[in-house]
Amino acid sequence: MNKLFTLVTLFCVCLLQAQDFNQYFEQKTLRLDYIFGGNLEDQYILLDEVSSYPQWAGRIHNLDKNALKGNGQVRIYDAKSETLIYTNSFSTLFQEWLSTEEATKATKSFENVFLVPFPKEKVTIELVLFDMNGKEKTKLVQYVDPSDILIHKKGEHDVTKHEYVHKAEDDSKAINVVFVAEGFKEGEMDKFMEAVHVSVEQLFAHDPFSQFSANFNFIAVQSPSIDSGVSVPREGDWKKTAVESNFDTFYSQRYLTTNRIKKLHDILAGIPYEHIIILANTDVYGGGGIYNSYTLTTTGHKDFKPVVVHEFGHSFAGLGDEYFYPNDVLSDLISNASEPWEQNITTLVDFDSKWKKMLKKGTPIPTSTKDAKKYSVGVYEGLEGNRIYKGALDCRMKTNQYSEFCPVCQNAIKELIEFYTK
Known part of the structure; x- marks a missing residue:
């Protein structure tokens, strides 16, 4: 009963x-x-x-x-x-x-x-x-x-040409992600589609995305540009492209963004989407990812594969960077007086809300880098003296050379996917 x-x-x-x-x-x-x-x-x-x-x-x-x-x-x-x-x-x-x-x-x-x-x-x-x-x-x-x-x-007529490159098992529970062509002319869409397929393969090559492939729709949006490539202000090179992206954002050479957000969403009107990945037609290294706004990354550089995954970690999962440099252009975004909302970094102000439950019993807080082999998940300082800590010494959110997300990032992505789909 x-x-x-x-x-x-x-x-x-x-x-x-x-x-x-x-x-x-x-x-x-x-x-x-x-x-x-x-x-x-x-x-x-x-x-x-x-x-x-x-x-x-x-x-x-x-x-x-x-x-x-x-x-x-x-x-x-x-x-x-x-x-x-x-x-x-x-x-x-x-x-x-x-x-x-x-x-x-x-x-x-x-x-x-x-x-x-x-x-x-x-x-x-x-x-x-x-x-x-x-x-x-x-x-x-x-x-x-x-x-x-x-x-x-909007979106009832003249919808931008698009096609599904991966379908979810159940559309009612799907996470809808679009790839937008930036700096690809009409005759370069085959090149764009190749970059889209590589991006999907790379995302699904990483846990936990690989475990949830049935929950994603990936849609390629063939938005043509008048010019090929993207704008590089420091070289005086301004191009006419689909979403008018440019390097040198905040005078940082590698930071590639767009502030033409209305134009971006007008391109997507009528297409089912929630998350956006913009693929730029250039071999110059760079990109950016803004939580619940967009990922923007270049496709011609040798590090395109790890970078598109890293930037999607920002825009989709809200993960913070795990590399820290003195006088970084965005370093002031994190205050040591409060706990950052990003799930993979902590100031220890409220570590209980982060990955504390994932620590092996007896793990020192903070954890010395000398003990990294002993504690695969710890509380490691990102840069000496900055008092911002991460869960592992290396991770996809730290370096392009590392092949996977650390356990803390994997858990954060998994919880977010389940929030969307269950």
């Missing part, structure tokens, strides 16, 4: 969870375009445009939870009940820029786009940015009526 009661209860709970999405949302996407701007002292958020896509390609469960805190969050509340009905976390190029010296003396703006499920009724939307200690710094509250005639419908 007790067993029967338990089974019935579990069935009812699962049924309620499955109905949550349909209670509040349509199978469509609400696209929110924002401008983030300001400087180190003052930041602001402005709504640019609200539009819709004809399908929803994100998760349909765990709607009111965030797997990771991120550097910002979008939160949707039912206007009548004030119930939180959806949330997602993210990071932005704008917040990275705030850590640079330029932000102390200049004011700039950055585009950002967020995809959320399309509400059935009026909603309140909060867009929140956190400071380097994880505290709310800037917030915009807006109200959206789904019947608003000014919601721009």
Whole structure:
């Protein structure tokens, strides 16, 4: 009798969870375009445009939870009940820029786009940015009526040419990832498709992605560019490409990014997607990955294979870099006064929330590099004196030469995939 009661209860709970999405949302996407701007002292958020896509390609469960805190969050509340009905976390190029010296003396703006499920009724939307200690710094509250005639419908016609290169077993539980062609002319799409297939092979060659291949849709989007290659400002070389990416971001030669986020998402309108990998047609080493925004990596360099996996570790899984250099351009993003939200690094402020449970009994905290053979998972300082620690001496998030994610990163990726799919 007790067993029967338990089974019935579990069935009812699962049924309620499955109905949550349909209670509040349509199978469509609400696209929110924002401008983030300001400087180190003052930041602001402005709504640019609200539009819709004809399908929803994100998760349909765990709607009111965030797997990771991120550097910002979008939160949707039912206007009548004030119930939180959806949330997602993210990071932005704008917040990275705030850590640079330029932000102390200049004011700039950055585009950002967020995809959320399309509400059935009026909603309140909060867009929140956190400071380097994880505290709310800037917030915009807006109200959206789904019947608003000014919601721009996109993706219903003239959808960019695309094809599936890997299909999930169950579309309703799939994680949808698109590959976007950058700097490939119409006649170079065979080269782009080859890079897409190599990227998929490399991701599935790494645990735990290899264990969850049935949960991913990978879609190649053949977005043509007028010019071949990408822009290199330090050489005065500006090209006309699909998403207008360029090296020298924040004056760092290898940092390849785009701030044309609206243009990127316009290319993808009408295609089911949640995560984005931009493949650039150049043999110059570089790239970048921004959590829940995009991965951008070059395809012609000899280290393309490990780099695309590393950058996807950033953009998909929110993993932090495990290499640290003195006076690094982004070093000020991590504060020793708080615990970073990235699951593979710690300042020991709240190590209990990280990989402490994975440590072998008796493992010293911190762990000396001399004991690395004794403790495959430890608490190793990234750079002497910086008091930022990682779980292993080497990892895909540290060097291109290392062949796999460390156990801490593998566990973090696994938990995130299960959050999306179970």
